[in-house]
């Protein structure tokens with residue numbers, strides 16, 4: 001079914017785009033960007049919420065593995081209302097409120113066929129390899145949509161769209177977390193950390209978290225962490241070991257990389273598993289093979305999340321068992337400011353954009 005463009009949709013929109021500058025990109029609020037058209041299988045969304053994510057910084061700085069054509073609209077964590085429906089879309093109509101699963105997959109490769117949609121050979125990330133939500137409107141494939149969970153605002157749902165499923169995939173699908181285990185969540189105040197703490201608690205684990213300031217330590221305790229150590233103190237791994245009676249933790253939830261790697265390994269018990277989904281402080285780390293095999297440590301990679309992880313997290317959010325943590329909501333023209341706050345690690349939880357704000 002094809003519908004004509006809703007009369008309330010303008011032909012141009014405000015969008016924050018990355019423009020090419022020598023060696024890196026620069027953000028700019030553009031006022032006259034053409035509103036994209038919903039092609040076959042896609043819908044046009046009026047963006048009501050978009051999260052800021054570290055990957056946006058990589059895109060801006062030209063550090064994504066494959067270069068992104070510029071100008072580019074970032075923003076992977078999107079919720080909005082359908083304002084136009086392209087051809088060959090069934091099950092959705094104008095006015096529907098939705099959140100976007102940003103892990104785009106082909107549905108046909110061997111990985112997709114067994115449900116490992118995050119391992120799709122043709123996978124792309126919405127807002128990185130496609131235009132994203134730093135705009136008033138965005139086109140999204142209809143099969144990436146989920147109805148906004150009941151009781152959640154657009155901002156709340158979007159704030160968990162990447163971090164929630166990613167943390168869920170790490171702890172459940174990859175680390176196979178069991179009830180009663182000790183989990184160390186690195187950087188509990190990060191977007192993914194606030195969900196890591198909650199998901200580990202929900203799974204019946206004892207949670208030890210790290211945070212980088214006195215205020216963040218208190219905020220992480222309020223989220224339910226059983227112990228929070230300040231990772232600016234050099235002996236924080238010893239504090240973790242002491243709390244576990246000298247044994248160390250069963251699972252380390254890592255996403256920071258080089259800056260925390262050695263202490264993360266030091267905090268791990270014999271037989272422990274370290275699961276990691278990122279390394280924005282540096283991707284090159286040292287591994288002492290003697291320690292790895294004598295202690296029977298497991299190092300586990302985890303990438304994004306499957307559709308099932310996305311659905312699991314949104315359902316738990318709908319039931320009120322996972323809480324979104326939003327520090328601040330900004331209008332489009334303050335995205336650069338928000339990215340600077342994120343880079344300076346002055347955010348607890350998520351910074352969100354509401355393009356309807358002026």
Ligand SMILES: [Zn+2]
Pocket residue numbers: 105106107108109110111112119120121122123
């Ligand atoms: Zn595939």
